[in-house]
Amino acid sequence: MTSITLLIILNKAKYIRFIPKDIGNLDKLEILDLGNNHLSGDIPFNISTLTLLDLESNYFSGLLPPNLGSGFTNLTKLYLSKNRLTGKIPNIISNASKLVILELGMNKFSGFIPDALTNLTKLIKLDLYGNDLNGFILPTISKLQSLQYLSLSHNRLQGSIIDELCQIRNLSELHLAYNMFLESVPGCLGNLTSLRKLDLSSNKLISHIPSSLWRLKDIMEIDLSSNALSGRIPLEISSLRALILLNLSSNQISGNIPPTIGGLQTLLNLSLAHNKLQGPIPESLGNMISLEFLDLSQNFLSGVIPKFLESLVQLKYINLSYNLLHGEIPDGGPFKSSTAESFMMNEDLCGKPQLQVHPCKKGYKQWSTKKTILIKCLLPFMLVLILVVSCLIFLKRKRDFVSDSTNNDLLILERPIRISYYELLRGTNGFNESNFLGKGSFGSVYKGVLSSGQLVAVKIFHLDLEGAFRSFDAECVAICNLRHRILLRSSVVIQMLILNL
Known part of the structure; x- marks a missing residue:
């Protein structure tokens, strides 16, 4: 029997109830697969040659022995999930330093996640799903740089989802569902370009979903349900x-x-x-x-x-x-x-x-x-x-407003204004050269200020020049036809002044 290097018992071998004690004498046994049976009793933990031990889906119960790991110096894969194991996960398990896969899910383990687990730096998969673990995620978890799969779902963990998880660059699956995590979803998760599955459902997470999460172009599953996002x-x-x-x-x-x-x-x-x-x-x-x-x-x-x-x-x-x-x-x-x-x-x-x-x-x-x-x-x-009609209405109202303003000015100025020659003489300082504005073919123009304070322009025609009367008539016609709200006041006064000369 000591020459046997491999022993595999097929799953669902219902006729086996206990692991034979003599199995510990197989000093060259490397693989022991007894998963999916109805086994119970003690677990053989003293076979140092084992590289794989699969006892999942059985009825093993009680505490893990305190020397767990000390005899597993060559073990790379340990499957103990779906049993009835209780108590704390022993720190000495870190002695199995070659472990690549550690599955302890769906048992009844309690207490904190042991800090010693973070010394298993070769771990690719760590599954603690479905236990009664409490406390917080350890910041030292960032030491597990080879980790690709992490499941802490269905426990009673609390606190925040720490940023140290984002430092595990090879992380492909992160399952933290059904815990009591608070605060927000870390934005740094968007930096985990290797992430394929993210499950943060059924926690107490708040705030917005970080925009960085939508940049994970290769992610396949996102479950953020049952939070307060x-x-x-x-x-x-x-x-x-x-x-x-x-x-x-x-x-x-x-x-x-x-x-x-x-x-x-x-x-x-x-x-x-x-x-x-x-x-x-x-x-x-x-x-x-x-x-x-x-x-x-x-x-x-x-x-x-x-x-x-x-x-x-x-x-x-x-x-x-x-x-x-x-x-x-x-x-x-x-x-x-x-x-x-x-x-x-x-x-x-x-x-x-x-x-x-x-x-x-x-x-x-x-x-x-x-x-x-x-x-x-x-x-x-x-x-x-609607846009065209609105524009037309606006333009019409604007035109009507201008027309109304001009008409109001005209109404004010339609009353005849009589200005005496002496008032013009006084207003222009006796037609002084300092008031001179310019000279035309038939007369000169002076600036004047009436007693009312109104500024006027006074044109003096030289009647001895031929054509002066025709020029006067032409200017009167032009002034009468002028319709400009700014120039109208001055033009009417000029007309009246000329008539009074």
């Missing part, structure tokens, strides 16, 4: 080109569903239920040809259910209940097998009787289509027409 779904969501699962349900996300979400053509599962989303269901959802699961229930979505959803031939589940939708429920594609629960508690849906909604009015479908096309065609024209 707020904000809007950004347009940049279309960057997640490899995404197959997106679950943002049971948060406080508001705003519209961005039209760019249709760019997620690899997406299989989309859940935005139990949020505060509003507006219509975007038409771009019709481009998500791989979609199998769609849940938009418990929001404030309005408008009609887009008929293009009928083209999603892979869709097996759809839930649009508890929204503000109205109109006809499509009856093609995935809607053929839909139930009433998918559409209940909306504003005014109609369709087949088995969906427990009132029947659509005759011709409703045709009228809705025609009305939609008509509105789309007429709306741009109506907007342009």
Whole structure:
């Protein structure tokens, strides 16, 4: 027996209840696979030649021995998940320094995560899922630079999701669901370009989803459901080109569903239920040809259910209940097998009787289509027409305002004004050269200030020149036909002054 180097017992060997004690004498045994049986009792921890020990899915119970790890100097893979093991994870397990995979999930381990685990620097996978561990994530976890898979889900861990996790550059899967983590989602997670699966669901996370998260172009699964996250779904969501699962349900996300979400053509599962989303269901959802699961229930979505959803031939589940939708429920594609629960508690849906909604009015479908096309065609024209009419009204009112102002000025000046020669003489300082403004062919012009303070221009005609009277008549005609709100006052006074000369 001492020459045996490999022993594999097939799974589900129900006739075996205990591990034989003599198995510890196999000093060259390297692989021991007893998973998925009904084994119980003691675990052989003194076989130093073992490289793989698989005892998962059995009935082993009680505490792990305090010398665990001291005898496993060559062990690289240890599978103890899905048993009934209790107590604390012993620190001495760090003596198994060659461990690459450590699975202790789905037991009843309690206490803190031992700091000694972070000394297992060769670990690629660490699974502590489904225990009763409490406390915080250790900052020293950043020492596990080879780690690719970390699951701490379904425990009672608390505190914040620490930034030290972002220093594990090779991390591919991070599962922290069903704990009591507080504060916000670390923005540095967007720097983990190797991340493929992120599950932070069912915690107490708040604030916005960091924008850096939408830059993980190769991530495949994001589950942030059942937290208290707020904000809007950004347009940049279309960057997640490899995404197959997106679950943002049971948060406080508001705003519209961005039209760019249709760019997620690899997406299989989309859940935005139990949020505060509003507006219509975007038409771009019709481009998500791989979609199998769609849940938009418990929001404030309005408008009609887009008929293009009928083209999603892979869709097996759809839930649009508890929204503000109205109109006809499509009856093609995935809607053929839909139930009433998918559409209940909306504003005014109609369709087949088995969906427990009132029947659509005759011709409703045709009228809705025609009305939609008509509105789309007429709306741009109506907007342009309203704009043109508004401009015309504005210009007319402006012109009327100017005309009214000019007419008011004319009304004021229509009263005859008589000015004596002596007032003109005094106002121009006796037609002094200091008041001289200019000279024409038939006379000279002087500046004058009347006793009322009004500024006037006075033209003196030289009647001894031939043509002076004709020039006077021509200027009178020109002044009478002049309509300028600024020059009118002066021109009328000039006319009166000339007549009084």
